[in-house]
Amino acid sequence: xxxxxxxxxxxxIIFLLCYLAAVIQFPSMLSTRVLGNFLTDNxxxxxxxxxxxxxxxxxxxxxxxxxxIGFTGVLIAxxxxxxxxxxxxxxxxxxxxxxxxGAAMGAAIHYMQVPSFIVTLAGMFLARGAASVISPDSIPxxxxxxTSVSQAYLLMPGGGRLSLIGGIMVLVFVVGALVAHRxxxxxxxxxxxxxxxxxxxxxxxxxRTTILIYTLSSFLAGLSGVIFSLYTSAGYSLAAVGxxxxxxxxxxxxxxxxxxxxxxxxxTFIGVMxxxxxxxxxxxxxxxxxxxxxxxxxxxxxxxxxxQRIVFAASAPRKKAFWKV
Amino acid sequence: MTEPATVLQARGVVKxxxxxxxxxxxxxxLRAGEVHALLGENGAxxxxxxxxxxxxxxxxxxxVLLEGQPVRFADPLQAxxxxxxxxxxxxxxxxxxxxxxxxxxxxxxxRFGFVQKxxxxxxxxxxxxxxxxxxxxxxxxxxxxxxxxxxxxxxRAVELSGKVLVLDEPTASLDRNEVDxxxxxxxxxKARGLAIIFITHFxxxxxxxxxxxxxxxxxxxxxxxxxxxxxxxxVVRMMLGKDLEILHPVSxxxxxxxxxxxxxxxxxxKPGKVAPVTLDIHRGEVVGVAGLLGSGRTxxxxxxxxxxxxxxxxxxxxxxxxxxxSPVQAVQAGFGFCPEDRKADGIFGDLSVRENLIIALQAKLxxxxxxxxxEQLEIAGRYAEALDIRAANHDMPIKLLSGGxxxxxxLGRWLAIDPNFLILDEPTRGIDVGAHAExxxxxxRLREDGLGLLVISSELDxxxxxxxxxxxxxxxxxxxxxxxxxxxxxxxxxxxxxxxQEAAE
Ligand SMILES: Nc1ncnc2c1ncn2[C@@H]1O[C@H](COP(=O)(O)OP(=O)(O)OP(=O)(O)O)[C@@H](O)[C@H]1O
Ligand SMILES: [Mg+2]
Numbered sequence: 001x002x003x004x005x006x007x008x009x010x011x012x013i014i015f016l017l018c019y020l021a022a023v024i025q026f027p028s029m030l031s032t033r034v035l036g037n038f039l040t041d042n043x044x045x046x047x048x049x050x051x052x053x054x055x056x057x058x059x060x061x062x063x064x065x066x067x068x069i070g071f072t073g074v075l076i077a078x079x080x081x082x083x084x085x086x087x088x089x090x091x092x093x094x095x096x097x098x099x100x101x102g103a104a105m106g107a108a109i110h111y112m113q114v115p116s117f118i119v120t121l122a123g124m125f126l127a128r129g130a131a132s133v134i135s136p137d138s139i140p141x142x143x144x145x146x147t148s149v150s151q152a153y154l155l156m157p158g159g160g161r162l163s164l165i166g167g168i169m170v171l172v173f174v175v176g177a178l179v180a181h182r183x184x185x186x187x188x189x190x191x192x193x194x195x196x197x198x199x200x201x202x203x204x205x206x207x208r209t210t211i212l213i214y215t216l217s218s219f220l221a222g223l224s225g226v227i228f229s230l231y232t233s234a235g236y237s238l239a240a241v242g243x244x245x246x247x248x249x250x251x252x253x254x255x256x257x258x259x260x261x262x263x264x265x266x267x268t269f270i271g272v273m274x275x276x277x278x279x280x281x282x283x284x285x286x287x288x289x290x291x292x293x294x295x296x297x298x299x300x301x302x303x304x305x306x307x308q309r310i311v312f313a314a315s316a317p318r319k320k321a322f323w324k325v
Numbered sequence: 326m327t328e329p330a331t332v333l334q335a336r337g338v339v340k341x342x343x344x345x346x347x348x349x350x351x352x353x354x355l356r357a358g359e360v361h362a363l364l365g366e367n368g369a370x371x372x373x374x375x376x377x378x379x380x381x382x383x384x385x386x387x388x389v390l391l392e393g394q395p396v397r398f399a400d401p402l403q404a405x406x407x408x409x410x411x412x413x414x415x416x417x418x419x420x421x422x423x424x425x426x427x428x429x430x431x432x433x434x435x436r437f438g439f440v441q442k443x444x445x446x447x448x449x450x451x452x453x454x455x456x457x458x459x460x461x462x463x464x465x466x467x468x469x470x471x472x473x474x475x476x477x478x479x480x481r482a483v484e485l486s487g488k489v490l491v492l493d494e495p496t497a498s499l500d501r502n503e504v505d506x507x508x509x510x511x512x513x514x515k516a517r518g519l520a521i522i523f524i525t526h527f528x529x530x531x532x533x534x535x536x537x538x539x540x541x542x543x544x545x546x547x548x549x550x551x552x553x554x555x556x557x558x559x560v561v562r563m564m565l566g567k568d569l570e571i572l573h574p575v576s577x578x579x580x581x582x583x584x585x586x587x588x589x590x591x592x593x594x595k596p597g598k599v600a601p602v603t604l605d606i607h608r609g610e611v612v613g614v615a616g617l618l619g620s621g622r623t624x625x626x627x628x629x630x631x632x633x634x635x636x637x638x639x640x641x642x643x644x645x646x647x648x649x650x651s652p653v654q655a656v657q658a659g660f661g662f663c664p665e666d667r668k669a670d671g672i673f674g675d676l677s678v679r680e681n682l683i684i685a686l687q688a689k690l691x692x693x694x695x696x697x698x699x700e701q702l703e704i705a706g707r708y709a710e711a712l713d714i715r716a717a718n719h720d721m722p723i724k725l726l727s728g729g730x731x732x733x734x735x736l737g738r739w740l741a742i743d744p745n746f747l748i749l750d751e752p753t754r755g756i757d758v759g760a761h762a763e764x765x766x767x768x769x770r771l772r773e774d775g776l777g778l779l780v781i782s783s784e785l786d787x788x789x790x791x792x793x794x795x796x797x798x799x800x801x802x803x804x805x806x807x808x809x810x811x812x813x814x815x816x817x818x819x820x821x822x823x824x825x826q827e828a829a830e
Pocket of ligand 1: 342345347365366367368369370371372373374414715716717725726727728729730755757
């Protein structure tokens with residue numbers, strides 16, 4: 001099997017095993033209703049994680065996404081509640097701002113040759129700070145559009161509901177996978193993660209690709225903010241603290257190598273679902289403190305990083321070439 | 326007869342790195358339908374010049390003209406778009422991506438914005454077939470040998486070159502068959518009217534394929550001339566600025582002269598890598614290893630150094646059995662190993678020349694006996710001088726050195742630990758004629774000092790020049806051991822070629 005497929009396969013198997021174990025204990029977990037809630041509850045994390053997958057594949061990291069979610073939430077709430085804007089117009093404005101913010105970070109990373117870690121850390125403080133300046137308090141959103149959208153769903157067989165937000169997440173994953181694996185841009189992302197010098201010498205437009213990657217990540221974080229605002233019907237500057245770390249966790253659990261160059265968008269989906277599963281299990285159980293989620297996820301992460309080291313650190317098996325003599 | 330048109334031209338190019346003038350007023354012109362050799366010692370500025378021609382570096386002064394028009398390529402992509410395909414010396418493509426993607430990255434055919442993978446795979450297979458390469462184009466490039474990667478890099482450059490093809494030491498890791506094949510392709514491209522720049526340290530290859538040549542020395546242009554008008558001696562004189570007395574010091578070591586057995590490998594092997602090998606290494610002898618690429622030579626070396634762990638057999642050193650399960654144990658036993666793929670396995674790109682030189686010695690001394698700065702400087706200075714390593718200073722990152730000079734640093738690193746047994750895998754790859762003779766002399770000197778050496782090389786003349794014994798590898802087995810009179814290029818070729826007949830049967 002292809003080396004890079006192994007962590008993905010491992011994640012998938014572990015997810016299935018965990019799900020099976022959970023179902024054996026709580027048979028009601030095997031229903032489209034639970035599945036539907038799964039998708040809805042993790043929608044904002046999933047969407048952010050897609051952007052994070054691109055960033056990590058290219059060998060970078062984006063610590064600003066949680067703050068961007070918080071910022072967009074507050075901005076949307078202010079635009080709707082204080083300025084009376086239509087939600088769709090407010091979404092367009094905030095998504096544009098988020099994308100530009102990402103582009104600026106990408107440009108700083110490329111042109112100033114500053115590690116992405118530093119630039120996005122600065123971006124995180126900036127976005128979080130800006131959100132608090134706009135409004136330190138939680139702003140409720142009361143708008144007919146919100147009520148109708150957050151209740152829109154598709155009935156699945158078995159009585160489960162695929163909410164609009166869950167659906168958007170699935171769509172983002174599908175589009176993300178297509179972009180990563182099927183477009184030139186996607187191949188450039190992997191190229192940067194493989195070896196930046198070689199990529200540049202091979203003619204990869206490094207500047208444009210880097211800027212686009214961070215634009216995409218911030219845009220998706222913005223979209224996550226939109227979803228989060230639909231989900232909570234409010235905007236709060238301290239919302240989604242630490243989501244960047246959950247997203248990184250989901251990406252790594254999904255089999256993407258933290259140093260870049262190897263991984264799949266679909267893996268991230270499983271990663272997000274696995275994290276969701278742990279959470280749901282703990283809720284079903286009822287006796288465990290929700291901090292157990294963190295502990296289990298910590299253990300999972302550790303396992304996966306170990307697994308990747310085993311798969312990738314072992315020297316690549318050299319295939320024998322066959323020469324037609 | 327009219328002169329063919331000039332395609333690409335550089336005029337009065339100067340390139341300054343910090344204090345160092347890597348190129349000083351260099352001009353070169355390439356004509357349509359010619360193979361133009363670019364020659365010079367390690368560090369002469371060849372790679373720097375082609376990087377300027379292809380947009381990877383910007384000239385400090387001077388200009389580049391394409392078909393008479395001044396051009397400024399901001400990056401290699403623009404040069405590619407103008408029809409200039411390049412294989413850079415550090416050919417590492419993208420080990421994490423498929424062979425096919427490496428061939429077509431940036432030029433993948435798309436439909437509705439989506440890459441057509443099937444089309445790419447089919448095209449990649451067709452392209453590589455013209456090089457006689459039959460590999461799984463969907464597999465990661467990194468899973469193939471350096472030679473395969475090199476051919477993929479060449480194929481990529483050829484696909485991209487509408488007008489100019491630049492090859493910076495493309496043959497360094499290819500064997501004879503592959504070189505012949507490459508030359509066939511170069512001839513076809515030449516007939517199509519491409520201008521081709523060819524950089525190499527193999528003079529016979531220069532004479533075999535090139536029409537004209539330009540020589541650089543210390544960043545200065547020495548001259549351009551037609552190869553019809555010069556002899557190899559003239560070329561060497563132009564490159565070095567002096568005559569080289571002995572190109573191949575023929576001091577074949579008499580086998581009897583070697584000392585007692587130092588090391589014996591007994592049934593040493595690993596299934597799937599190398600069939601069990603039984604071999605004694607004496608003090609003061611050089612064992613040459615010949616064989617085609619992929620015959621298991623490098624695998625044997627890695628096994629002997631503990632990089633891969635042997636699964637059968639044992640090793641005795643001076644009568645005592647030793648364990649060789651990791652490179653650390655090998656270093657403790659006084660082994661040194663200069664690997665073939667220096668970019669991937671050899672250098673620490675961001676560390677300084679000095680640190681790269683002392684790192685093995687430090688590893689041998691262990692954690693608690695740190696070398697102080699004066700000792701480091703002394704050791705680095707000694708080996709830099711002995712091997713004629715040219716760097717502006719020893720504190721610059723090794724990745725900024727020219728390719729050949731990096732190779733010398735790795736050799737120096739292992740000499741510094743004062744080894745008993747030294748394994749050299751293609752030690753003269755990418756090294757200029759002057760330094761080449763120096764390395765052959767060094768090998769002979771080490772042998773006289775009583776070291777045991779195992780030297781892998783594709784250069785038969787070279788193997789013959791220093792080996793006391795030659796073993797031949799074929800299909801991951803040791804199949805012949807040649808002594809005395811049998812050590813001649815002709816007989817070695819026969820021993821290697823025997824496999825083709827058998828394989829054909
Ligand atoms: N980016 C850089 N920064 C500083 N110095 C450099 C850089 N690139 C090259 N040099 C220096 O420029 C000189 C010429 O190097 P170049 O790589 O062009 O040599 P070369 O002729 O290709 O040699 P070789 O045959 O060993 O490949 C060397 O002294 C090298 O150290
Ligand atoms: Mg060079």
